[in-house]
Amino acid sequence: MPRLRKGPSTRQTNPFQAELLVAITVLLSAVTFGQNAGGTTPRKTQAKTLKLAHPEILLKDEAGQNVLKTGKPISTRQSCGGDCHDYEFITNSFHFQQGKNEMDRALLASHGAPPFNTSPGMFGKFSIIPNRQLTASDITDPSDADMSQPEWLTKCGGCHTGAGISEFDLRGHRFLTPEAKPTGALDPSYTIRDRDSGRVIPWDWQRSGIAEADCFLCHIPKATRGERKKEMAAGNFRWANNATLLDTGIVVRRGDGAFTYNSAAFNSDGTVKAAVLDISDPALENCAQCHGFTARNTTTIQPIQHADIMRGTEKSGWIYNGAKISDTESPNIVGKEKMDFSWDVHAAAGLVCIDCHFSVNNPGRMIQEDAKKNLRYKPAEIDLAEYLRRPDHNFARGDIPPETVNLTQHDTMRACGDCHEAEKSHAFLPYKSTHFRSLACQTCHIPAVHFWAYRSDDWGFVMDTGGSRISYRGIEGSIVDPESEIGGYLPAYITTIDKKNNQQIRPTNLITGVYWFDKRKGRPVFTWQVQNAFFAGKAAEGEFPYRPEILKAFADKDGIIDLPQAVYDSPEKIALVKDLLKRYSGVGDPELRIEVVPWAMTHGIAGKQQAIRDCVACHGKKSILGRPVDLNSSLPAGVPVVYRGKNLDVVNFKTKEPSFDNRVLLNSFYIVGYSRAAWIEWLGWICVAAAVLFSLVHGALRLLGGRL
Amino acid sequence: MNSQMPLYSLHERVWHWLQAAGMLSLILTGMAIHYPDRFGILGSMTNAVRWHSWIGFALILNGFLGIFYHVTAEKYHHFLPRMDDFTGAAIRQARFYFYGIFKGEQHPFEDDPRRKLNPLQKITYLLLLNVLLPFQIVTGLLMWGADHWPVTFTRVGGLWVLGPAHTLGSYLFLAFLIGHVYLSTTGPTAGSLLLAMITGCYDQEKE
Numbered sequence: 053m054p055r056l057r058k059g060p061s062t063r064q065t066n067p068f069q070a071e072l073l074v075a076i077t078v079l080l081s082a083v084t085f086g087q088n089a090g091g092t093t094p095r096k097t098q099a100k101t102l103k104l105a106h107p108e109i110l111l112k113d114e115a116g117q118n119v120l121k122t123g124k125p126i127s128t129r130q131s132c133g134g135d136c137h138d139y140e141f142i143t144n145s146f147h148f149q150q151g152k153n154e155m156d157r158a159l160l161a162s163h164g165a166p167p168f169n170t171s172p173g174m175f176g177k178f179s180i181i182p183n184r185q186l187t188a189s190d191i192t193d194p195s196d197a198d199m200s201q202p203e204w205l206t207k208c209g210g211c212h213t214g215a216g217i218s219e220f221d222l223r224g225h226r227f228l229t230p231e232a233k234p235t236g237a238l239d240p241s242y243t244i245r246d247r248d249s250g251r252v253i254p255w256d257w258q259r260s261g262i263a264e265a266d267c268f269l270c271h272i273p274k275a276t277r278g279e280r281k282k283e284m285a286a287g288n289f290r291w292a293n294n295a296t297l298l299d300t301g302i303v304v305r306r307g308d309g310a311f312t313y314n315s316a317a318f319n320s321d322g323t324v325k326a327a328v329l330d331i332s333d334p335a336l337e338n339c340a341q342c343h344g345f346t347a348r349n350t351t352t353i354q355p356i357q358h359a360d361i362m363r364g365t366e367k368s369g370w371i372y373n374g375a376k377i378s379d380t381e382s383p384n385i386v387g388k389e390k391m392d393f394s395w396d397v398h399a400a401a402g403l404v405c406i407d408c409h410f411s412v413n414n415p416g417r418m419i420q421e422d423a424k425k426n427l428r429y430k431p432a433e434i435d436l437a438e439y440l441r442r443p444d445h446n447f448a449r450g451d452i453p454p455e456t457v458n459l460t461q462h463d464t465m466r467a468c469g470d471c472h473e474a475e476k477s478h479a480f481l482p483y484k485s486t487h488f489r490s491l492a493c494q495t496c497h498i499p500a501v502h503f504w505a506y507r508s509d510d511w512g513f514v515m516d517t518g519g520s521r522i523s524y525r526g527i528e529g530s531i532v533d534p535e536s537e538i539g540g541y542l543p544a545y546i547t548t549i550d551k552k553n554n555q556q557i558r559p560t561n562l563i564t565g566v567y568w569f570d571k572r573k574g575r576p577v578f579t580w581q582v583q584n585a586f587f588a589g590k591a592a593e594g595e596f597p598y599r600p601e602i603l604k605a606f607a608d609k610d611g612i613i614d615l616p617q618a619v620y621d622s623p624e625k626i627a628l629v630k631d632l633l634k635r636y637s638g639v640g641d642p643e644l645r646i647e648v649v650p651w652a653m654t655h656g657i658a659g660k661q662q663a664i665r666d667c668v669a670c671h672g673k674k675s676i677l678g679r680p681v682d683l684n685s686s687l688p689a690g691v692p693v694v695y696r697g698k699n700l701d702v703v704n705f706k707t708k709e710p711s712f713d714n715r716v717l718l719n720s721f722y723i724v725g726y727s728r729a730a731w732i733e734w735l736g737w738i739c740v741a742a743a744v745l746f747s748l749v750h751g752a753l754r755l756l757g758g759r760l
Numbered sequence: 761m762n763s764q765m766p767l768y769s770l771h772e773r774v775w776h777w778l779q780a781a782g783m784l785s786l787i788l789t790g791m792a793i794h795y796p797d798r799f800g801i802l803g804s805m806t807n808a809v810r811w812h813s814w815i816g817f818a819l820i821l822n823g824f825l826g827i828f829y830h831v832t833a834e835k836y837h838h839f840l841p842r843m844d845d846f847t848g849a850a851i852r853q854a855r856f857y858f859y860g861i862f863k864g865e866q867h868p869f870e871d872d873p874r875r876k877l878n879p880l881q882k883i884t885y886l887l888l889l890n891v892l893l894p895f896q897i898v899t900g901l902l903m904w905g906a907d908h909w910p911v912t913f914t915r916v917g918g919l920w921v922l923g924p925a926h927t928l929g930s931y932l933f934l935a936f937l938i939g940h941v942y943l944s945t946t947g948p949t950a951g952s953l954l955l956a957m958i959t960g961c962y963d964q965e966k967e
Binding site: 480672746757 | 942
């Protein structure tokens with residue numbers, strides 16, 4: 053690849069590069085003009101006026117032909133890849149792979165991953181939400197089949213944007229090529245468990261087609277994940293990327309559901325009109341479609357889109373929004389009139405997602421230091437053209453629980469201290485280094501969450517819908533009712549290791565799961581197995597009828613199991629369900645488990661006025677660091693508790709409701725004013741009391757004897 | 761007959777009262793740090809921490825000035841116990857405190873400009889000035905230096921060792937202070953020893 057800066061005369065320049073050069077020149081001119089004309093231009097204005105103009109492109113099908121002529125699905129491999137971008141390089145990143153390219157058991161073991169996880173990403177990792185997991189590639193027993201690759205794509209493919217996970221099977225063969233063949237009747241890349249019969253049946257890849265990388269979802273302002281999700285959920289993978297473009301007017305869905313192209317969106321040379329496609333850097337709105345409620349400045353917050361709760365919002369309640377909370381029109385935020393501050397200071401300052409989560413080889417944003425060589429600044433070794441051809445989509449990220457994908461490349465983003473002169477702005481704070489070393493910035497700068505989030509997901513006792521019992525914290529009422537009162541909640545504090553290997557206290561939302569584990573198989577019991585144990589078939593109207601044994605043990609006199617009764621309040625009830633799991637689901641050695649999963653809080657950052665400044669908040673007897681956080685009122689007592697992959701009892705059943713007990717975690721910290729060495733306190737006060745007592749008794753005796 | 765015996769020089773009195781004020785302040789600010797929500801005498805824990813550090817340094821300086829004075833003025837011998845002070849003399853002094861004082865017996869060791877401390881005082885100050893005070897200075901300095909010498913700080917066990925250790929030392933100082941103040945009433949009159957430390961002269965009227 054020739055380097056753009058090195059001039060030119062003899063090298064061959066392809067049309068893309070020539071256009072790119074023009075675009076960059078225009079961009080640089082605009083920047084220079086802006087600086088000369090107006091001095092410091094406000095960032096928001098710049099964002100509106102300066103935009104890298106992407107060349108007009110052809111939308112090609114899989115054979116490289118213009119889709120306008122063939123009417124076939126768009127192939128991003130051909131349209132975006134080909135001569136311009138390195139499709140293979142780009143899609144070999146965690147945004148596209150979700151752990152598929154990290155399915156290395158030795159690597160996982162070296163990072164402490166549970167042995168039943170086949171990858172560190174959602175494509176292979178068990179999660180208490182939704183109590184399901186991608187089926188391992190090497191299974192021989194049908195009962196080990198949970199979520200096959202095709203089913204995973206129908207469930208999760210709305211957000212997880214194609215390429216690696218939806219182009220290649222688990223052995224790396226591209227679907228629909230001669231090499232791509234199932235290795236057996238249970239091969240999870242080529243099968244799916246039939247919902248009605250429960251049998252593992254073949255998946256028809258010819259019919260579904262494959263979903264290439266959906267570049268549009270992130271790079272087109274009018275991308276629509278909802279439409280993409282519909283196609284993925286229907287198993288119509290081939291057209292999913294087209295569906296993403298429905299709102300642009302380039303693609304039209306006919307009455308019969310098929311997609312056609314709108315010729316008005318195309319130029320006479322067959323390229324798409326630049327203004328229509330409008331290829332851009334990912335905007336807040338693009339990221340928001342999957343990651344959590346994000347907006348530059350809005351007073352109406354709707355975190356549920358396309359029937360999905362957006363991930364960051366559901367898991368830790370973050371709202372990345374520059375508007376003031378007090379201005380919120382909907383939903384109903386309790387006490388908002390006193391919250392005359394923005395949902396997130398960074399959003400209010402105009403920062404967008406890619407300011408922090410940039411492409412790590414973007415010369416304009418990359419970290420140009422090399423600690424190994426003691427360099428604070430290293431001139432970029434990559435030029436812009438090279439970057440544009442091969443932008444690294446392993447976006448800069450931190451290292452926070454429970455995210456583990458891209459195991460070997462955590463902490464690639466700038467930390468708070470890389471932008472903020474924290475030493476200068478915390479003049480009030482004694483022992484700055486100690487505080488900065490021991491506390492994540494979020495600990496003080498996310499004093500509270502003013503939204504709701506998941507609290508628990510209980511798969512130990514399945515509801516008659518076949519699903520789990522979910523509870524939320526921070527809200528009174530339904531999460532879909534805008535009138536429900538949202539009071540928010542306070543974080544729970546855990547300890548994590550930062551990139552300098554310091555143990556730090558950081559705020560999290562705790563999501564507590566209850567699930568069954570098959571000790572003989574060494575993996576969680578899958579949802580379909582739990583359903584088999586609880587239900588005798590499935591009723592026509594969609595409700596699951598409980599087995600008589602379940603009704604006898606849990607129901608009231610009317611034969612109905614109300615929510616308060618759907619709990620394991622005795623060892624006998626746990627034993628009963630164990631027995632049913634063995635009898636009806638073939639689970640060898642079932643064990644009921646609790647798992648407490650901390651979701652680190654990273655957005656919803658408060659400014660200095662709202663941040664915690666009162667020392668007593670942490671150092672006082674009632675330190676927030678040790679406050680009990682309610683987990684789930686229906687937690688069963690006496691069962692193993694898993695915390696971050698290890699058996700660690702972090703549940704306190706002695707409080708009114710089972711609560712999080714982080715004393716073990718905080719043991720490595722001596723928090724002055726809060727921590728106590730009990731024997732020292734006893735010994736110290738005994739000495740003081742002895743001195744007082746001696747003085748009083750001795751003095752009294754002298755007084756009585758007239759010797760004072 | 762009323763007689764005034766010069767007992768404490770101006771240097772000694774100033775040093776003593778500075779030391780007393782410093783220790784009292786350290787105990788109070790220390791309490792504000794150890795019990796920040798129940799002892800907020802300085803407005804905030806930050807203030808308490810800062811005052812505690814500054815007063816600590818002032819006390820260290822005062823300690824060195826005290827050493828300088830007692831060495832150059834050749835008064836350090838007041839603090840040096842003899843062998844007898846650990847045995848017979850100490851027992852006589854203890855007997856006085858626990859028995860003789862109630863019977864109106866004479867103090868076994870008269871205050872004298874040449875020997876200002878009784879045997880038990882000598883032993884107490886030997887431990888206080890050579891063990892407890894350095895212990896508090898070292899643990900305090902290491903905690904203060906957590907930001908400056910984090911490696912050393914961590915090597916000695918960090919706050920989990922230094923915090924409780926310094927706290928225990930503080931309790932012992934508090935216990936000493938209480939006993940010291942009380943025992944200052946065991947002179948010829950309840951206030952005579954205290955007055956001597958203010959005026960420098962010991963009132964021997966009742967002797």
